[in-house]
Amino acid sequence: MKLSRVLAFIVVLVSSNVAANSDLIVEITRGLDDPTRVAVAPFGWSGSYALTEDVAQVVSDDLIRTGEFSPVSRADMLAYPALPQEVNIPDWRKLRAQYLVIGNMSPRGDRVALDFALYDVTAGRLVLTGEIERLRSDLRDMGHELANRVYEQLTGFPGIFRTKLAYIRAERDNLGDHIYRLVVADQDGHRERTVMRSRDPIMSPAWSPDGSELAFVSFDGGRPGVYRQNLLTGELTQLTNYVGLNSAPAWSPDGSKLAIVLSKDGDPEIYLLDVATKRLDRVTHHYAIDTEPAWIDNNSLIFTSNRGGRPQIYKILLDSGRLERLTFTGDYNARGRISPDGKYLVMVHRENGVFKIAAQDLATRRVHVLTETSLDESPTIAPNGRVVMYATRDGDKGILSAVAIDGGVRVKLPAAVGDIREPAWSPVLQN
């Protein structure tokens, strides 16, 4: 699959009935040269009421947004089959579709059932069928679930369409004063919800491993503290309020600890806070800056330190305290994240004075620069390990962008309002 550097097309995701509560618009700036052509026919509906979502469109948009697929436009379709007996494979071959998704929806009390089928048009055979049932109010989830199943069938990788993003939106009010919001939205930017709003900065959102909570830093009242907020109950708890820095929380994979950065003892150091007992253990001991912890597993962390003069990324084993420097290419590597398969270190990397997102192969130490913009920061990796989202600038606005971890596909998510920054990709969410 070769890359095309010029291919650029725009997918506007919002349909009229949801445009009001969706601010992120997805724009594919670079797709695959030979994307798989997939047709998603409009789904049948036998209910007596009108549906609030076009579920087939949700499925199609999810697939297209990966950059790995290209759509067959509805206007070109010769028929809209909803049931297997209505599918005429030659119709789809004429449109050069490689795959076809059909679906038929029916009411089931306050729920809706979707029977779907996926055809390999080239081979002329049915490859996947199934049923998905959801509440009437959860039809976007229904579409994301079907997109997950289709994506996994066609690529072999788990889909990430039912994940969420947390990010910070900074705006100015009509007096020019800052307003900061901690926001959670679906990975496609829909169903955005403000978790916290403040006149003081909010930073560093981090998901708990079960996706039910966020830890973050708030300067509410003028000084920083680490907080946690339960997304289901809304319960907000302040975890730290030490003199100096209270920064960069990161949840351990088992959910029992938060790695945080405190400077209460003089210099920025990494500590582990036991969430249940509130016990605090110091991890690093150095007069340099030690910050930006991220977990590899329950016994090891990476972090940024300028103990060598410039920021570089180090790894520390928690039981033995053994320390290892990981980055050697370039004079500024920071804010690392490890891919779920443990193969890549994704980080902010300065190249020729410009800040980019790069992936370092941990086995070979080779560094691949993934982005072509400048001022790129805050990389976060999708739970399937395939996509890196990051914050960058577009003109004078902060926006989110995404790039395949192999550098193949690039997607922009410009926001309608304000500066968007510090994306944090949720784990795979249950229900």
Added chain:
Amino acid sequence: MAIKSLTKLSGVMFAVVLAVGCTPAQDDQAAADAAAAAAAQQQQVVEKTPEQIAAEERQAQIDSAKMDVMNFGDTVFFDFDDAELKSESLDTLNAWANYLKVSGEKAVIQGHTDERGPREYNISLGERRANAVIGYLASQGVEAAQLEAVSYGEESPAIDGSNDYAWSKNRRAVLEL
């Protein structure tokens, strides 16, 4: 202090009234004594207590130190990814050190960075800058208890924009009473 002065002042007026009330024929000596007493009292008013003098001198010092602080400003600037004080910042910091010493006031030192590099690293860098200022002020005799560092990293730029000028103005520490 004010009440004490008032009492003294009324004493003088009483003495003057007494002096005016006496006829010259009655007792020249008595009149002269009263005038002398009044003069002595007057002298006492003009001659302030040592505490008063010290306080006034201190206030003058504070006022002049405050003028210096206002003249030299409340902001010092830094190089990229650097928390070392520049020599051109010393006039500002000396003015603040002097003011904080004579006034005993407390100051919050905000550390800021430009937008380049990760936000969490920049929060630490901002604290480094604030601490560099605090270290210098302490070396000039300001008490540690008067000083507090708060880092905002890149979250509160002084100037919006992604260019060298904006970055140079945003890499700063700001002293605040």
